[in-house]
Amino acid sequence: MNERQSPSDMPWRNGSEPFVRIVDVSRSFGPVVAVNNVSLDIYKGELFCLLGSSGCGKTTLLRMLAGLETVSSGRIEIDGQDMAGISPWDRPTNIMFQSYALFPHMNVERNIAYGLYRDGIPRSEVTDRVADMIKLVQLSGMERRKPDQLSGGQRQRVALARSLIKRPKLLLLDEPLAALDKKLREETQFELVNIQEKLGVTFVVVTHDQEEAMTLATRIGVMRNGVIEQVAEPREIYEYPLNRFVADFIGSVNMFEGVVAETDPDRTLIRCEDADMTINVSHGVSCSPSQRLWFALRPEKPEISRHRPDGVDNVVEGVVEEIAYRGNLSIFRVRLKTGKQIDLIRTNQERSAQEPITWDDPVFVSWDAASGVVLTS
Amino acid sequence: MTAAVGSFFLKHRRLLVIAVPMVWLLIFFLAPFLVVFKISFSEAAMARPPYLPLTSWEDGRLLITLNLGNYQFLLEDPLYLLSLISSVQIAAVSTIFALLIGYPMAWYIARSPARRRNILLMLVILPFWTSFLLRVYAWIGILRSTGVINNTLIAMGIIDEPLVMLQTNFAVYIGIVYTYLPFMILPLYANLSRLDPALLEAAADLGAKPATTFLTVILPMSLPGIIAGSMLVFIPAIGEFVIPALLGGPDTLMIGKILWTEFFNNRDWPVASAVAMVLLAIIVLPLVRFRRARG
Amino acid sequence: MKRSPLLSIMALIGFIFLYAPILSLVVYSFNESRLVTVWSGFSTKWYGELLRDPQILGAAWISLKVAVASATISLVLGTMASLALVRYGRFRFRELFSGMTTAPLVMPDVITGISLLLLFVTMESLFGWPAGRGLLTIIIAHTTFCMAYVAVVVETRLINVDRSVEEAAADLGAKPLRIFFDVTLPSIAPALVSGWLLAFTLSLDDLVIASFVAGPGSTTLPMLIFSKVRLGVSPDVNALATILIGLVAIGIAISAFVMTRNGRSSESGA
Numbered sequence: 037m038n039e040r041q042s043p044s045d046m047p048w049r050n051g052s053e054p055f056v057r058i059v060d061v062s063r064s065f066g067p068v069v070a071v072n073n074v075s076l077d078i079y080k081g082e083l084f085c086l087l088g089s090s091g092c093g094k095t096t097l098l099r100m101l102a103g104l105e106t107v108s109s110g111r112i113e114i115d116g117q118d119m120a121g122i123s124p125w126d127r128p129t130n131i132m133f134q135s136y137a138l139f140p141h142m143n144v145e146r147n148i149a150y151g152l153y154r155d156g157i158p159r160s161e162v163t164d165r166v167a168d169m170i171k172l173v174q175l176s177g178m179e180r181r182k183p184d185q186l187s188g189g190q191r192q193r194v195a196l197a198r199s200l201i202k203r204p205k206l207l208l209l210d211e212p213l214a215a216l217d218k219k220l221r222e223e224t225q226f227e228l229v230n231i232q233e234k235l236g237v238t239f240v241v242v243t244h245d246q247e248e249a250m251t252l253a254t255r256i257g258v259m260r261n262g263v264i265e266q267v268a269e270p271r272e273i274y275e276y277p278l279n280r281f282v283a284d285f286i287g288s289v290n291m292f293e294g295v296v297a298e299t300d301p302d303r304t305l306i307r308c309e310d311a312d313m314t315i316n317v318s319h320g321v322s323c324s325p326s327q328r329l330w331f332a333l334r335p336e337k338p339e340i341s342r343h344r345p346d347g348v349d350n351v352v353e354g355v356v357e358e359i360a361y362r363g364n365l366s367i368f369r370v371r372l373k374t375g376k377q378i379d380l381i382r383t384n385q386e387r388s389a390q391e392p393i394t395w396d397d398p399v400f401v402s403w404d405a406a407s408g409v410v411l412t413s
Numbered sequence: 414m415t416a417a418v419g420s421f422f423l424k425h426r427r428l429l430v431i432a433v434p435m436v437w438l439l440i441f442f443l444a445p446f447l448v449v450f451k452i453s454f455s456e457a458a459m460a461r462p463p464y465l466p467l468t469s470w471e472d473g474r475l476l477i478t479l480n481l482g483n484y485q486f487l488l489e490d491p492l493y494l495l496s497l498i499s500s501v502q503i504a505a506v507s508t509i510f511a512l513l514i515g516y517p518m519a520w521y522i523a524r525s526p527a528r529r530r531n532i533l534l535m536l537v538i539l540p541f542w543t544s545f546l547l548r549v550y551a552w553i554g555i556l557r558s559t560g561v562i563n564n565t566l567i568a569m570g571i572i573d574e575p576l577v578m579l580q581t582n583f584a585v586y587i588g589i590v591y592t593y594l595p596f597m598i599l600p601l602y603a604n605l606s607r608l609d610p611a612l613l614e615a616a617a618d619l620g621a622k623p624a625t626t627f628l629t630v631i632l633p634m635s636l637p638g639i640i641a642g643s644m645l646v647f648i649p650a651i652g653e654f655v656i657p658a659l660l661g662g663p664d665t666l667m668i669g670k671i672l673w674t675e676f677f678n679n680r681d682w683p684v685a686s687a688v689a690m691v692l693l694a695i696i697v698l699p700l701v702r703f704r705r706a707r708g
Numbered sequence: 709m710k711r712s713p714l715l716s717i718m719a720l721i722g723f724i725f726l727y728a729p730i731l732s733l734v735v736y737s738f739n740e741s742r743l744v745t746v747w748s749g750f751s752t753k754w755y756g757e758l759l760r761d762p763q764i765l766g767a768a769w770i771s772l773k774v775a776v777a778s779a780t781i782s783l784v785l786g787t788m789a790s791l792a793l794v795r796y797g798r799f800r801f802r803e804l805f806s807g808m809t810t811a812p813l814v815m816p817d818v819i820t821g822i823s824l825l826l827l828f829v830t831m832e833s834l835f836g837w838p839a840g841r842g843l844l845t846i847i848i849a850h851t852t853f854c855m856a857y858v859a860v861v862v863e864t865r866l867i868n869v870d871r872s873v874e875e876a877a878a879d880l881g882a883k884p885l886r887i888f889f890d891v892t893l894p895s896i897a898p899a900l901v902s903g904w905l906l907a908f909t910l911s912l913d914d915l916v917i918a919s920f921v922a923g924p925g926s927t928t929l930p931m932l933i934f935s936k937v938r939l940g941v942s943p944d945v946n947a948l949a950t951i952l953i954g955l956v957a958i959g960i961a962i963s964a965f966v967m968t969r970n971g972r973s974s975e976s977g978a
Contacts, residue, residue: 104875124878131879137872141894150890154881202880426884427796431805434789434855438808441852445823448830462829514722521719535960540726542956545913546930547949550937551729554736557941561732594726623712645814652816654916659937669818676822676920686826689819700814 046269047079048255055080055238056101056206061110062262063096070096072262073110083232083239085249087285088259094242095134097259098208101240102131115205125154130204134211136195138183144170144194145179151202165201172231173197189220196228200235209241213248225251246286250274258282274334279413283332290378292331296323304410306331312374316349318405323412330411336381337407340368340393341400349405354378356397368393370401446693453686456480464683483687496666497691503582503657503667504650507589511597511646512639514590519601519638520631523608530606537598549588549659556584556660580662588656589646596645604638605631648699652692668692730953737946754947761944764932771912771929774843778850779907785851786858786903787896793859794866812856821920824849828921841923849921850914854907861906865899905959 047054054077063071071093078084086094099105101112103124112119114128130151139147148169152162170176173193183191192215199207212228213221229252232239243249249256250270257267258281266278277283280291292315294308304317306329315331323329344351357377358369365383372378378401393399455464456478469476487493522533540548555561558575566572578584608631616626654669661667668688676685737755741748758764789809792799799805812820828838828845838844869892877887893900915930922931936942 102875102879104879123883124875125881125883127879129879131876133872133876135870135872137870137876139873139877139891139894150877150882151880154886198876198880427799430788431792431796431799434785434792434809434859435801435805437785437852437855438789438805441824441827441848442808442812445820445827448826449819449823452826462833514718514725517715517718518722521715535964536723537726539956539960540730542909542960543730543953544930544949546915546933546937547733547945547952548729550933550941550945550949551733553937554941554946555729555732591725591729594722648814649816652818654816654818655934669816672818672822673916682826685822689822692816693819696814696816696819700811 046254047082048077052079054078055082055115056240057111057113058097058101059111059113061097061100061107061112063093063100063105063108069262071100074262074264076257076264076267078238078240080238081236082254083229083241083252085253085256086240086242086259087244087246087249087256089244089285092259093262094259095210098131098210098240098242101206102129102208103127104131128205129208130199130202130206131208132195132199132210132212134214136183136191136215138191138194138198140183143180143182144175144186147183147194148197148201151198155202169197169201172200172234188215188217189224192216192224196231200231200237203235204237207237207239209239211243212241214243214245221248228252250286258285260285276409277332277411280330280332280411283409283411288335288379290333290335290380292333292376293328294331295326295328296321297326299323303405306410310374310376311352311372311378313350313352315408316405317408317410318349319410321410321412327412331408332411333378333403333408335367335379338378338380338401338403340370340380340382341402342393342397344400345402348402351400351402352378353398353400356393356395356399359393359395370399449686449689452683453483453690454479454481455683456482457681457683462682463680480683483683486684487687487691492666493668493671493688493691496668496671497695499666500651500668501695503585503589503665504647504653507586507593507650508597508643508647510586511590511594512643515594515597515601515642516639519598519605522598522602523605534599534602537595537602541595545592546655548592549656552584552588552591552660553579556587579660580665582661582665584660585657585665585667588660589650589653592656593646593650597642600641600645601635601638604635604641608634644699648696651695733946733949734953737943737950739943739946742943754943755951758944758947758951764929764944764948767927767929767932770843770926774846774850774918774928775908775911777847778854778911779904781847782851782854782858782907783900783904786855786907787862787900789855789859790863790866794863809856809859812853813860815853817914817916820849820853821917824852824917825920841921842926845921845923846918846926846928849917850907850911853914853917854910857906857910858903861903862896862899865896869895 056076056078058074058076058078061071061074062069074093074097086097088094096105100107101114101119103119103122103126107120117128119127139150142150145166149162149166152165157165170179173196175190175193175197178186178190178194183194186194192212196209196212199209213224216224225248228239241249241252243252253270255267255269256273258265258273260281266273266282268276273282274286277286283289284291292306292308292311294306294315297305297307297314299305299321301320302318304319304321306315306317308315308331317331321329339345339348344353352372354370354372356368357371358367360367360369361384363384365381368380368382370378370380380401451467452464455467457463458465465478467477467479469478518537522530522537525533553560556578557563558577558579560579562578563572563575567575612630612634613626616630617623621629652669653667654673657665657667657670658673661670669692672685672688672692675681675688736747738750738752739747740751740753786809789805793802793806793809824845825841828841831837832839838848873895874887874891877891878884882890913930914928915934918928919931919934922928933945933948936945
């Protein structure tokens with residue numbers, strides 16, 4: 037998504053007014069704090085993903101936006117209107133449930149039309165709008181079917197249509213693709229993005245699937261234990277995670293623990309005992325002298341070679357311990373002399389290499405000073 | 414007007430939904446026990462209603478007469494103690510027989526193919542929908558001296574004289590087992606149908622013969638079902654009236670029948686109330702345990 | 709796991725035990741002889757006699773009125789009780805409330821009967837209501853024990869209702885009362901039907917409680933049957949039993965037909 041827009045188009049970069057304002061919101065269930073003092077701005081037309089593992093509070097946050105859960109403290113504003121005390125049936129939001137929650141005793145048409153009738157919209161207009169919506173989600177011919185006569189994918193589209201038909205200012209989607217199988221999920225991801233762009237509705241999607249979040253989102257908010265750890269665009273979250281949790285949660289990462297040996301504005305040296313090396317980083321780090329910190333290196337960044345490469349900032353020696361062949365790529369696990377393992381990914385561009393690196397080969401792993409990220413927490 | 418009613422309902426919806434059945438139950442379920450408790454301490458009299466009030470007003474003094482005589486009477490006359498013991502015994506024996514008959518049936522249904530299972534379950538529940546009174550009545554025709562069983566046995570030349578079955582405790586056992594059997598089968602079935610067949614295969618694979626599998630796996634795992642089913646038979650059977658009245662003899666002592674006789678034949682409401690309190694005390698104990706077991 | 713033949717035989721004996729008495733009732737209702745169990749030829753004369761007996765018809769009419777009224781009231785009260793128990797979490801006296809809704813299930817009829825009668829007598833002497841005993845007192849008594857059955861049946865269904873379906877209705881603009889009628893009620897409808905039928909059957913079947921709280925002129929069908937049966941077997945009771953069994957069988961057949969048809973229509977689409 038973010039690839040298709042120029043930076044100045046992105047409202048979170050150019051200082052626009054946020055559309056949804058979540059200010060210091062908390063929610064506890066008895067002694068359990070599900071959402072802990074979360075503040076978050078979401079902008080008009082965004083497809084915002086709340087990403088986290090189960091129990092992190094992302095669904096509770098979504099349900100508070102819908103008004104299905106009360107806010108213990110804090111404030112939620114949608115389009116400038118304070119949502120405090122406003123019942124779910126009066127909110128300008130609609131939600132798509134993880135279970136879809138289709139009315140089992142109503143057919144597809146009546147399920148989709150339900151929200152319009154609640155607004156007292158005349159029958160003729162309802163009929164037209166439902167027909168348009170059924171076309172949009174490609175359910176033509178299914179109008180008279182009951183939910184239990186539909187496939188999982190069709191049910192998902194009915195749920196989407198039903199939540200879109202009232203043209204909500206904000207559409208909330210709770211794990212919208214989780215119940216679909218892998219193939220269908222990938223197709224539907226793009227469909228969802230297309231529909232969102234066509235209608236221009238602001239989406240907030242809750243998901244536990246980082247790939248899904250990466251594909252869909254304009255921005256991602258990573259949640260853990262009721263707290264938002266980082267909010268950023270997908271690329272930024274992947275390349276510049278704020279802390280070890282985010283680095284580890286999104287994709288895989290090699291983590292080096294060490295202490296600052298030396299730092300100035302464009303260079304930092306980190307002494308890393310468990311790899312028995314000094315890691316060279318191409319930027320300064322604001323920290324106290326000899327502070328403990330972490331160096332995170334994505335597996336696709338380093339090179340692997342039989343011979344020591346020249347002129348590379350970081351080189352370390354090891355032995356190939358494992359190779360996992362995945363078709364399009366291979367994952368190498370290299371054991372260093374200290375016992376530490378480094379994983380790295382090579383794409384298999386050639387069908388058969390001349391002299392492929394194989395098990396137990398002594399190798400050199402090397403990377404550029406700009407390819408990793410330093411984390412202080 | 415209707416809008417006002419509507420908004421009142423909206424505001425107090427929760428209160429109304431709880432309060433209406435609550436008040437009904439307080440008046441018509443809980444209060445009656447207090448009344449029975451009170452009357453069990455009064456004295457029988459030739460009056461309408463046939464008992465004396467507990468309180469009276471004499472010379473400016475409020476007199477409260479607590480007549481413990483009814484309970485004393487229950488203790489002194491061995492009839493009541495015997496009928497109490499006999500009730501528990503009859504209920505217990507019937508429960509055991511219901512378990513012995515119901516368990517294989519529940520197991521059979523639980524192990525049937527899914528399509529047939531619903532039909533079999535329906536067959537278990539079906540008799541429950543036909544009149545209980547008439548089903549007990551049917552046994553009179555079967556068990557009496559000129560009944561189906563005796564006629565058949567005599568015609569086959571197996572016996573010369575009809576067997577005396579009606580008006581015996583045997584007939585009461587049959588009646589109780591027969592009417593309460595569905596209450597035994599249903600909880601057993603609910604329990605047994607949840608038992609993963611892979612467990613039985615695992616036991617067999619590890620060297621257990623069918624009998625051992627039954628004793629070491631199935632039986633222990635179905636214990637909650639056995640307890641639930643037994644309670645559902647045992648508790649109502651203790652206070653049963655219709656079955657001993659129709660199938661039992663004059664020497665069939667059951668507390669429900671005693672209560673009925675005291676009330677309708679002897680018109681001694683205070684003693685009948687005292688009997689009811691004693692019966693209630695016997696019921697409450699297993700009931701509380703049952704509720705706790707269900708959690 | 710294969711079922712052993714022994715198990716099948718035991719189950720078969722069990723089912724015979726359940727159905728033989730019912731079958732014998734039906735068979736001997738067509739017996740010519742007054743001696744019920746001595747077969748002397750096929751006849752339907754007891755049915756004729758039954759339908760000409762004003763006493764039986766009157767009692768049946770009373771029982772029917774009582775059963776419809778108490779099944780309907782107990783459906784409303786029992787559904788409210790189950791809603792309170794399933795939906796309203798903790799409230800004051802919840803333990804007492806749930807105890808009172810389940811206790812009538814196992815309460816011996818003699819206790820329920822005597823305690824309600826004594827309550828009615830006491831209330832009458834204190835407030836003058838209910839004046840005397842009759843239909844009203846039977847209906848109150850039957851409602852009280854039937855609502856426990858309704859509550860259990862509806863509760864079981866209500867627990868399995870997907871809350872998010874109701875939340876979806878709220879999200880789409882339906883207010884609580886609307887949600888109840890649009891979503892909750894249709895999802896528990898089968899339980900309401902079976903709860904009502906169960907209450908109806910229990911009321912129609914009750915002898916003991918009605919005997920305590922009935923007054924002169926409100927003799928129900930079971931009370932009449934009991935007084936007849938006490939004097940010995942009587943062939944018109946067999947005929948009556950057969951008619952009742954027939955009605956139940958027809959009811960079951962209809963519901964089975966409706967159920968399989970619904971099942972088939974939803975299968976055909978999938």
